[in-house]
Amino acid sequence: MSAMIHPTAIIAEGASIADDTSIGPYCVIGPNVSIGSGCVLHSHVVIDGHTSLGSGNEIYSFAVLGKAPQHTRYEGEKSTLEIGDNNIIRENVTMHPGTAVGNMKTVVGNNNAFFVACHIAHDCILGDNIIITNDAMLGGHVEIDDFAYIGGNSAIKQFVRIGKHAMVAGMTGVTADIIPFGSVFGSKALLVGLNLVGLRRRGFSRDQVSELRKAYRLMFAPEGTFSERLDEVRGIYGENEEVASILTFIEDGGDKPLCHPERVDG
Numbered sequence: 001m002s003a004m005i006h007p008t009a010i011i012a013e014g015a016s017i018a019d020d021t022s023i024g025p026y027c028v029i030g031p032n033v034s035i036g037s038g039c040v041l042h043s044h045v046v047i048d049g050h051t052s053l054g055s056g057n058e059i060y061s062f063a064v065l066g067k068a069p070q071h072t073r074y075e076g077e078k079s080t081l082e083i084g085d086n087n088i089i090r091e092n093v094t095m096h097p098g099t100a101v102g103n104m105k106t107v108v109g110n111n112n113a114f115f116v117a118c119h120i121a122h123d124c125i126l127g128d129n130i131i132i133t134n135d136a137m138l139g140g141h142v143e144i145d146d147f148a149y150i151g152g153n154s155a156i157k158q159f160v161r162i163g164k165h166a167m168v169a170g171m172t173g174v175t176a177d178i179i180p181f182g183s184v185f186g187s188k189a190l191l192v193g194l195n196l197v198g199l200r201r202r203g204f205s206r207d208q209v210s211e212l213r214k215a216y217r218l219m220f221a222p223e224g225t226f227s228e229r230l231d232e233v234r235g236i237y238g239e240n241e242e243v244a245s246i247l248t249f250i251e252d253g254g255d256k257p258l259c260h261p262e263r264v265d266g
Helices: 197-202 206-219 226-237 243-254
Strands: 050-053 080-083 105-107 182-184 190-195
Touching: 182 197, 190 197, 190 206, 197 206, 206 243, 226 243
Parallel strands: 050 080, 080 105
Antiparallel strands: 182 190
């Protein structure tokens, strides 16, 4: 079976297109693009650069993938954009490849949903089962772990890390790392608790959620220093898998800023 390519689509010589891929009207595919099995490109999609897509991806009109990154030090290096399987990429989404000042690649995992007009900048690393909603913007070098949710019109500062199962509310500006399972909100993101709705939807038991809540309250209690509270959490809950993942995330961040709850004095 040959690929279903609309006669108005422009496919450059050298592009690799799987036999069962569907490419709609007025799409433009560059010479160094690879598109895997079962992908569907609706009309007016542009894919360029050294971009690879796995299988089962669906890309909607006016999405632009793999064009040169918005970075003043980009000099045309052969960096890549690597997209996994079964992603939904809606209208006007933009994704850029990596740069030499980063890790030379932007990576998108599997089973993600990118809603209208969101932007994935150069050198971002995204895991699986992430939802990024309308008009959300990721700066360069952002890392987002599995099952995170990014609300509409949010802006994620470059180099920020967002842990697994975290939630960013709509219209939130994120300038510091977000712990796994955390929920943030505000023009400058503040930690407002755990993503309890997401945890329940993904099958975490009542006992798991209860232990996470106890550890969270201790971790961000007002008494003592943050490092002292981390040591206390480690001593009490260190064997708990979910709590351990939060502690590891914080340790891996080194001296990077971390979203905290709002301080209440008095």
